[in-house]
Amino acid sequence: MMNEKIIEALQAQFGEEGVYGIGESHGILQVTTAVENIVPMIHFLYAHPVFKFQFLTDLAGIHFPDAKGQELGVIYHLHSLENNVRLWIKAYAPIEAPTFPTITGLFATANWMEREAFDFYGIIFEGHPNLTRILNMDEMDYHPMRKEYPLEDATRHDKIDELFGR
Amino acid sequence: MSEIALVNSPNVGLDKTQKGGPYVNELSTLNLGPTHPATHGIFQNILTMDGETIVDAEQTVGYIHRAFEKIAERRPFYQITTLTDRMNYCSAPINNMGWHMTVEKLLGIEVPKRAQYMRVIMMELARLTDHIVCNSILAVDTGALTGFLYVYQWREFIYEIYEEMCGARLTTNMGRFGGMERDFTPVAIEKIQKLLKELPAALKEFEGLVMRNRIFMDRTQNVGGISAERALNYGFTGPNLRAAGVDYDVRAMNPYSSYEDFEFDVPVGTKGDTYDRFLVREEEMWQSLRIIQQAMDNLPEGAYHADAPHYYLPKKQDVYHNMEALIYHFKIVMGEIDAPVGEVYHSVEGGNGELGFHLVSDGGRTPYRLKFRRPGFIYYQAFPEMIKGTTLSDAIVTMSSMNVIAGELDT
Amino acid sequence: MSNSTVQVAEAPPGVEGAGFFATSLDSLVGLARANSLWPLPFATSCCGIEFMSTMASHYDIGRFGAERLSFSARQADVLMVMGTISKKMAPVVKQVYLQMAEPRWVLSVGACACSGGIFDTYSVLQGIDRIIPVDVYVPGCPPRPEQILDGFMQIQELAKKETTRRRNEPEYKALLASYGIE
Numbered sequence A: 001m002m003n004e005k006i007i008e009a010l011q012a013q014f015g016e017e018g019v020y021g022i023g024e025s026h027g028i029l030q031v032t033t034a035v036e037n038i039v040p041m042i043h044f045l046y047a048h049p050v051f052k053f054q055f056l057t058d059l060a061g062i063h064f065p066d067a068k069g070q071e072l073g074v075i076y077h078l079h080s081l082e083n084n085v086r087l088w089i090k091a092y093a094p095i096e097a098p099t100f101p102t103i104t105g106l107f108a109t110a111n112w113m114e115r116e117a118f119d120f121y122g123i124i125f126e127g128h129p130n131l132t133r134i135l136n137m138d139e140m141d142y143h144p145m146r147k148e149y150p151l152e153d154a155t156r157h158d159k160i161d162e163l164f165g166r
Numbered sequence B: 001m002s003e004i005a006l007v008n009s010p011n012v013g014l015d016k017t018q019k020g021g022p023y024v025n026e027l028s029t030l031n032l033g034p035t036h037p038a039t040h041g042i043f044q045n046i047l048t049m050d051g052e053t054i055v056d057a058e059q060t061v062g063y064i065h066r067a068f069e070k071i072a073e074r075r076p077f078y079q080i081t082t083l084t085d086r087m088n089y090c091s092a093p094i095n096n097m098g099w100h101m102t103v104e105k106l107l108g109i110e111v112p113k114r115a116q117y118m119r120v121i122m123m124e125l126a127r128l129t130d131h132i133v134c135n136s137i138l139a140v141d142t143g144a145l146t147g148f149l150y151v152y153q154w155r156e157f158i159y160e161i162y163e164e165m166c167g168a169r170l171t172t173n174m175g176r177f178g179g180m181e182r183d184f185t186p187v188a189i190e191k192i193q194k195l196l197k198e199l200p201a202a203l204k205e206f207e208g209l210v211m212r213n214r215i216f217m218d219r220t221q222n223v224g225g226i227s228a229e230r231a232l233n234y235g236f237t238g239p240n241l242r243a244a245g246v247d248y249d250v251r252a253m254n255p256y257s258s259y260e261d262f263e264f265d266v267p268v269g270t271k272g273d274t275y276d277r278f279l280v281r282e283e284e285m286w287q288s289l290r291i292i293q294q295a296m297d298n299l300p301e302g303a304y305h306a307d308a309p310h311y312y313l314p315k316k317q318d319v320y321h322n323m324e325a326l327i328y329h330f331k332i333v334m335g336e337i338d339a340p341v342g343e344v345y346h347s348v349e350g351g352n353g354e355l356g357f358h359l360v361s362d363g364g365r366t367p368y369r370l371k372f373r374r375p376g377f378i379y380y381q382a383f384p385e386m387i388k389g390t391t392l393s394d395a396i397v398t399m400s401s402m403n404v405i406a407g408e409l410d411t
Numbered sequence C: 001m002s003n004s005t006v007q008v009a010e011a012p013p014g015v016e017g018a019g020f021f022a023t024s025l026d027s028l029v030g031l032a033r034a035n036s037l038w039p040l041p042f043a044t045s046c047c048g049i050e051f052m053s054t055m056a057s058h059y060d061i062g063r064f065g066a067e068r069l070s071f072s073a074r075q076a077d078v079l080m081v082m083g084t085i086s087k088k089m090a091p092v093v094k095q096v097y098l099q100m101a102e103p104r105w106v107l108s109v110g111a112c113a114c115s116g117g118i119f120d121t122y123s124v125l126q127g128i129d130r131i132i133p134v135d136v137y138v139p140g141c142p143p144r145p146e147q148i149l150d151g152f153m154q155i156q157e158l159a160k161k162e163t164t165r166r167r168n169e170p171e172y173k174a175l176l177a178s179y180g181i182e
Helices: A002-014 A035-047 A110-121 B014-018 B068-072 B077-085 B089-107 B113-141 B145-166 B186-210 B214-220 B228-233 B239-244 B274-297 B316-321 B323-333 B375-387 B392-402 B406-410 C025-034 C046-055 C090-099 C111-115 C145-161 C170-178
Strands: A020-025 A028-033 A055-063 A072-080 A085-093 A099-101 A124-126 B028-032 B044-050 B053-060 B341-349 B354-362 B369-373 C014-017 C020-023 C039-043 C078-082 C105-109 C136-138
Touching (some): A002 A028, A002 A035, A028 A035, A035 A072, A035 A085, A035 A099, A055 A110, A085 A099, A110 A124, A110 B375, B028 B392, B053 B375, B053 B392, B068 B077, B077 B089, B089 B113, B089 B341, B089 B354, B089 C046, B113 B145, B113 B274, B113 B392, B145 B186, B145 C046, B186 B274, B214 B274, B239 B274, B375 B392, B375 B406, C039 C090, C046 C078, C078 C090, C078 C145, C105 C111, C105 C145, C136 C145
Parallel strands (some): A028 A085, A099 A124, C039 C078, C078 C105, C105 C136
Antiparallel strands (some): A020 A028, A055 A072, A072 A085, B028 B044, B044 B053, B341 B354, B354 B369, C014 C020
């Protein structure tokens, strides 16, 4: 029932149209919101006297190539240690302009998490102090986790599709 | 005559240069890594140093990036277990069990009590191996090689227990969806009893050598400290966070696999420095032994796996004589079992902290998106802040005590 | 006084007399080299942990003369590459190999170093023999310490039987040239 209180508070603050896609997965509440609402919402939850979502567990990028206009998404996983409640906030942006605001001002841990999302998906986080590739080579010119790219190395010459039945 | 180049370095006493000697005050750059005897895994730190004091550190990771998350989008669920082995390879069973529990959450499989207790025993054994390595290598980095050699024998013994249970030493691929692949053999039970009887003496010996050793304490106390607020802001979990004073343990807060049946303490430090991290890991080893003892004493009878023929490989005798078992075997091995649509997150208390699996399934035979929440990646960000103003030898000891494992850092 | 449990190693063929033993310089130098190899453990991932087991007291690589691990390439004889080498790391491996002085051998431990292992991805180098010449391959994921020791013993056989100046032989020079190494 903490989840209902959270939904009520969020809808009171951001309106019904700012908080949609409400669901629950094994007790974890998930909400979807617009990109502009991310920073105010996370600040609201951080500073809330009861909820206190002051721990950022994870920040994941995701790519849905079929969702036109909303291809690239970011899932923020917040955790309130005092109340033992978790929350997923999702937001999506079009693939032509995948800009999200950064939350490194609030959570120092978001620094590398956002760099990883940029490295894998090409999501631009505005205001990030150092948005460069972190795990892949700096010279890489594409964002490998997007669905259109294959897993194997493109220059591989000895494992051809004919032999491996693909 | 003497050119004094003053650079804005906060920790330098300007008096030294102005006393009259031809001091040239410059910062030097030292490249620590990626291959270095003291880094546990390959990651690079470019240190800007003022003499022996570190002014700044710039990190480069990704030297062992193996694209686990991309591979996971192409493999059926049970083949991903072998990937999870290789994340935190010092305690592979914990990663395996965490992944199995995530998929069981998605599929809705209920694991019987005996299998849950067996999983707890294997996970605590894995935690023992991880902490044995971390603490003994911390001692090695300060120069005490003997402790490592003595305690490592017990890691070999735990490898023998793993071999009884799954056949492999290091990358165990242990367990299946729904339980374990085999019950405890008599040899495994005998070895676990022997471990419970004899490891305490070996741990006490190691502690007697290192824990109150003047040199070790001088090297590690007040070195690489971090406050609880900064640690929480950086997303620390696990022994590093508990050493800073916050008692967040996933086993206590969100119990999984029957951890709520066991009585154990969560050790917490005060200052968050290297010595506290060492002590927290040492105490966690004792608590792990306590949990294993309770689990062995109260091991319930029953099945060691759930009745989930769609996901759990049937016994070989059945496959040869029973048509349904043959069909299930074929479908499972070829990866033709479809998972339901859904999104789950499950986290376990790994050797380094909260190891989480965020699984998005679109109903196919492979995950749509699998994100590994790796504790090592997240808390290694804080390393420059922890070593600013300390000396190079302190930085080495701090890195060693944080237990950064490159497989987990880079996936 | 003979101790039957101690195995005495075979001496190389030579002429023995009162207080002297004459053999060819090659076999003597080979014997000395083989039993005092200084490895450079280039441990990157899981195979590195099995190397720690090999180094520890149970499987003890010190019995084979490799007691002193050298992390400086200039002082090492054997480059033991243990673990996955990604494309980001490949230049580092090549640089370390180039820093080693002759005679040098390369032991590729683990499936990832031999051929990329289970990681057939865009970021992993599919075997270190794409950038440096390898002498002995040890397969396994990870190989047991006994296997790593077996690979090390094969390097010892190579060291025993090689001529003292392998670097001047035309095949060796051609091999290095094929990797672009002078």
